[in-house]
Amino acid sequence: MMFYRTVSTLAALLFISSSSDAATFRDDRGTVHEWDNTVKAKVAVRAGIGGVSLFHMGMTADQLVATWGIWGIRGSDFDPANPSAGSVFPELDPGPEEAAFLSGAVNLSPSCYTNPRGCFQMDNVTDLIPLKDQIDFVLFIDNGVDEKFLEVDAAGFPVIFVDTFYEYNENCRAFNYSLIDPSMCYGRSMIDIANRLEELAVFLGSDVDVNALNEQKQAACEAASALTDAAAQAHERGIRIKNIWLAVNQDENGTSYASMSDYDPIDLWVPRTLEELGMPLLHGDTYEEWGEITADQYFVDCEPGNVNQDCNGNTYFPVDFWMIDSRSSRLVDDNFKLLFPDRAILADQWWYTPMNDGPLSYKIIASYLTGFTERILAAENVQEATEECTPVDPKSIAHLKADGSGGLPLNAFVCYDRSLIQEEYLQCPDLSAPAPTADSASAPTAPTTASEPIAPTPSASAPTPTAVDGGSVPTSSVIATRVDSMIGALMMMLIAAIYL
Numbered sequence: 001m002m003f004y005r006t007v008s009t010l011a012a013l014l015f016i017s018s019s020s021d022a023a024t025f026r027d028d029r030g031t032v033h034e035w036d037n038t039v040k041a042k043v044a045v046r047a048g049i050g051g052v053s054l055f056h057m058g059m060t061a062d063q064l065v066a067t068w069g070i071w072g073i074r075g076s077d078f079d080p081a082n083p084s085a086g087s088v089f090p091e092l093d094p095g096p097e098e099a100a101f102l103s104g105a106v107n108l109s110p111s112c113y114t115n116p117r118g119c120f121q122m123d124n125v126t127d128l129i130p131l132k133d134q135i136d137f138v139l140f141i142d143n144g145v146d147e148k149f150l151e152v153d154a155a156g157f158p159v160i161f162v163d164t165f166y167e168y169n170e171n172c173r174a175f176n177y178s179l180i181d182p183s184m185c186y187g188r189s190m191i192d193i194a195n196r197l198e199e200l201a202v203f204l205g206s207d208v209d210v211n212a213l214n215e216q217k218q219a220a221c222e223a224a225s226a227l228t229d230a231a232a233q234a235h236e237r238g239i240r241i242k243n244i245w246l247a248v249n250q251d252e253n254g255t256s257y258a259s260m261s262d263y264d265p266i267d268l269w270v271p272r273t274l275e276e277l278g279m280p281l282l283h284g285d286t287y288e289e290w291g292e293i294t295a296d297q298y299f300v301d302c303e304p305g306n307v308n309q310d311c312n313g314n315t316y317f318p319v320d321f322w323m324i325d326s327r328s329s330r331l332v333d334d335n336f337k338l339l340f341p342d343r344a345i346l347a348d349q350w351w352y353t354p355m356n357d358g359p360l361s362y363k364i365i366a367s368y369l370t371g372f373t374e375r376i377l378a379a380e381n382v383q384e385a386t387e388e389c390t391p392v393d394p395k396s397i398a399h400l401k402a403d404g405s406g407g408l409p410l411n412a413f414v415c416y417d418r419s420l421i422q423e424e425y426l427q428c429p430d431l432s433a434p435a436p437t438a439d440s441a442s443a444p445t446a447p448t449t450a451s452e453p454i455a456p457t458p459s460a461s462a463p464t465p466t467a468v469d470g471g472s473v474p475t476s477s478v479i480a481t482r483v484d485s486m487i488g489a490l491m492m493m494l495i496a497a498i499y500l
């Protein structure tokens with residue numbers, strides 16, 4: 001708080017002659033938005049990933065005009081009408097406070113917002129139009145796939161895009177959200193998105209309580225630290241982890257069979273996070289057109305049509321612990337174990353992963369990583385595996401490229417190297433001091449520790465420090481973007497001089 005005020009005062013003194021009082025926020029299409037953030041902006045936003053995250057950052061219900069999409073994560077039994085009943089995914093679903101925050105807003109997805117199969121879009125963009133006078137920004141916090149957002153642009157709303165998939169890079173995404181060059185797209189991990197949403201909350205004039213947020217960051221940092229210790233152990237114990245989604249289908253004779261599809265850990269923010277923190281995640285086949293592996297293919301030593309526990313030692317993926325997308329994780333029951341008698345499944349060594357679902361805040365990072373760590377510590381090595389780890393930096397650009405050249409070959413995994421862990425997660429705020437740490441104040445220009453170029457590093461022209469920021473200065477980037485580069489440098493020197 002004190003830091004915020006001090007910096008604001010500095011900013012005010014320095015830029016008294018500048019043309020505008022507005023804070024700026026450069027979004028992930030490169031659009032620079034302006035807002036006088038002494039005033040609370042009013043917004044429309046997707047409920048779960050946007051609304052709940054911003055609530056954790058300090059947004060209050062008076063800012064939230066409308067929401068769309070499902071409130072919990074897919075596959076959940078969360079009931080917006082009875083939020084205190086809890087849900088099967090307590091780490092990520094809203095609680096009563098989050099639900100109260102969302103329930104005050106206009107619901108633009110009345111047709112689907114309680115559908116656990118998924119609900120990502122507003123029913124009809126025309127429902128947004130009558131709210132135009134009340135809305136300052138429509139927030140598109142998503143992977144860019146919702147084609148209705150071109151209609152929202154066309155209807156003249158100021159849209160702020162926060163990409164949940166890729167770090168901002170002008171050569172990655174076009175203004176219409178299509179990918180120009182996937183080799184220039186690098187996946188974001190949880191903290192990249194949480195940092196971005198924190199900056200957004202500051203820009204929107206929300207009541208960002210630095211002390212409360214620092215407590216959340218402390219919890220996130222402790223959870224990340226425990227997770228990376230558990231990751232080192234998991235490597236020693238030979239545990240292998242894999243991301244999949246499951247299905248139960250019927251063949252031409254009406255007989256049920258299980259199948260699965262996998263994806264590479266560089267593809268989505270949760271596996272990216274786990275890998276950056278050292279977890280042994282198996283890399284995947286890149287499945288074209290949602291290809292799948294059937295139980296017959298998976299159990300290499302079983303006779304087709306007769307998969308069973310006696311032939312489950314040799315499998316297509318040597319997995320000890322499954323990360324199953326939240327929706328299809330609900331398929332796992334005794335009946336499923338007959339269709340898919342995998343050793344890790346039989347031992348209940350699996351957990352759920354949200355896929356472009358669920359909020360992203362320090363609070364969520366803390367709760368989800370803690371739940372994951374508990375389960376990995378309890379997991380045992382059940383599958384023989386001979387693959388050696390691959391010594392690469394899980395943060396390097398080459399590893400993260402979304403064009404198919406990134407990642408590792410099938411069933412390969414990154415070696416545990418404490419010096420290559422994503423330190424961003426492990427920088428705890430200094431709770432004994434009222435001000436955030438000096439580290440992050442100088443973050444806009446601070447190189448990270450690893451020797452290879454780190455993605456997602458902002459390009460030289462990028463004014464926000466998101467990717468390399470330790471995440472504990474909510475205001476610096478917003479302020480940094482107010483100024484041209486020369487004054488910006490001066491500003492940063494001043495901040496560094498005061499806080500280093």
Ligand SMILES: *[C@@H]1O[C@H](CO)[C@@H](O)[C@H](O)[C@H]1NC(C)=O
Nearest residue numbers: 122123124125126127128148
């Ligand atoms: C959206 O609403 C408009 C106006 O009521 C209607 O003409 C249009 O067909 C609707 N679109 C969809 C996809 O339902």
Ligand SMILES: *[C@@H]1O[C@H](CO)[C@@H](O)[C@H](O)[C@H]1NC(C)=O
Nearest residue numbers: 173174175176177178179180
């Ligand atoms: C989106 O923009 C890119 C680059 O301007 C263009 O090549 C592409 O055709 C556009 N896609 C659509 C669907 O309009």
Ligand SMILES: *[C@@H]1O[C@H](CO)[C@@H](O)[C@H](O)[C@H]1NC(C)=O
Nearest residue numbers: 250251252253254255304305
């Ligand atoms: C379905 O049943 C027929 C007749 O018994 C058999 O020849 C065929 O292989 C079965 N199909 C599958 C997928 O098992």
